[in-house]
Amino acid sequence: MSTNKKKLLITESMSQQGWALFRERGDIETVQFSNLISAADFSALLEQQAPVHGIALGATQFGEPELEASRDMKVVARIGVGYDSVDVAALSKRQVPLMIAGTANSPSVAEQALFMMLTLAKRAVELHALVKDGKWSSRLGMLPFDLFGKTVLIAGFGRIGSRTAKRCLAMEMTVLVYDPYVASDVITAAGCEAVTDLDAALPRADFVSIHCPKTKETTGLFDAARIARMKPSAYLINTARGGIVVEAALYDALVAKKLAGAGLDVFEVEPPPHDHKLFDLPNVIIAPHVAGVTREALDRMGLQTALNMLSVLDGEPIRQNAVNAEVLG
Structure with missing residues (x-):
């Protein structure tokens, strides 16, 4: 991988609209992972792929150990709006923004x-x-x-x-x-x-x-x-x-x-x-936690998640979608 490229780990629930934005970029490398990945396998994946600069999460837990394993995390995003599975304080300590999908779902x-x-x-x-x-x-x-x-x-x-x-x-x-x-x-x-x-x-x-x-x-x-x-x-x-x-x-x-x-x-x-x-x-x-997971919402969330991540990497973050916007300066 070119040293100028940013590596992103993207969970499999990302919509095709989101993937399309990443594919348009020559400076982005993406690695897909399962939304059902175990904690041990997730940690191993992060260490194997490091440095990882961005990640789009489904329900996977993410905090200080995962930040450490990533080595150079710039942005963490949720394909959704809830973030109880993410240690926001740990991200803020390292000045890493947590981005959510805004009004998408x-x-x-x-x-x-x-x-x-x-x-x-x-x-x-x-x-x-x-x-x-x-x-x-x-x-x-x-x-x-x-x-x-x-x-x-x-x-x-x-x-x-x-x-x-x-x-x-x-x-x-x-x-x-x-x-x-x-x-x-x-x-x-x-x-x-x-x-x-x-x-x-x-x-x-x-x-x-x-x-x-x-x-x-x-x-x-x-x-x-x-x-x-x-x-x-x-x-x-x-x-x-x-x-x-x-x-x-x-x-x-x-x-x-x-x-x-x-x-x-x-x-x-x-x-x-x-x-x-x-x-x-x-x-x-x-219902099985699908209120925000309609066909249309998945498309909107995937697109917004990709836009969120790229906005941070491009130095023009979408502030209203940042949970810890104070880290953006």
């Missing part, structure tokens, strides 16, 4: 959140089974309900939460927003009601939809005490990250009929165990 996650609300409200799973099982005559004992006129509480008003709010407003819902990091006038300008006390707002909500990042502050945010503040007729939707909701507490509330139902795209352990207790409940709908 936010429409997809917002759609999934609304889909889960509608699926639960319209009792789609139960009514589908009712017709197939020849129980047509019992349909009036399993009535769906409208989102129209209901209240949703959105926790987190970033790229995804704000888009979810727009979709809920289109359904003519009352939208409450809890986000201590967003000014109340921004929330109000979007047609929503800003709430500063999450605990006080929970009893008002027919739906709670989680759209905050997973941090030390938000891990376990919805524990038994907080779930107990929700109405027994309310539904909890989590398309953010596993661990923000305490699953044992959620299960207990659902079984005790202190909560009407839940929609989960994410879990504390992924993949979750086959005998997970929540799977047996008829009022829980689940």
Whole structure:
């Protein structure tokens, strides 16, 4: 490899739009790796390919040991927006920016959140089974309900939460927003009601939809005490990250009929165990952490990830997509 070339390790989930940008560049060498690579194999790959100047990650863990093995890392990117698998402090210590895919998958996650609300409200799973099982005559004992006129509480008003709010407003819902990091006038300008006390707002909500990042502050945010503040007729939707909701507490509330139902795209352990207790409940709908992984979102995320990485290497970083933008000077 020419000493002028930059070597990038790219996970296999990178879209063709992203690969195309790299192929256009004569100063870039790419090495593909599996998104399911073990920690030991990943470390060995980094040492074998070093110096590595950039990496595009799926769910692979990345921190100080990986930085050390890379020897000359310039940019770390996530093909997505979550970054709980990356040690941001370790990157910042070495002045390495962490780039995320910005708004690339936010429409997809917002759609999934609304889909889960509608699926639960319209009792789609139960009514589908009712017709197939020849129980047509019992349909009036399993009535769906409208989102129209209901209240949703959105926790987190970033790229995804704000888009979810727009979709809920289109359904003519009352939208409450809890986000201590967003000014109340921004929330109000979007047609929503800003709430500063999450605990006080929970009893008002027919739906709670989680759209905050997973941090030390938000891990376990919805524990038994907080779930107990929700109405027994309310539904909890989590398309953010596993661990923000305490699953044992959620299960207990659902079984005790202190909560009407839940929609989960994410879990504390992924993949979750086959005998997970929540799977047996008829009022829980689940998905395998794919809310932001539509065909279109993958294309957008791959393209944005490639643009993010090249912008750093070219000395013109896309600052709004840097998690630790302070390292950019």
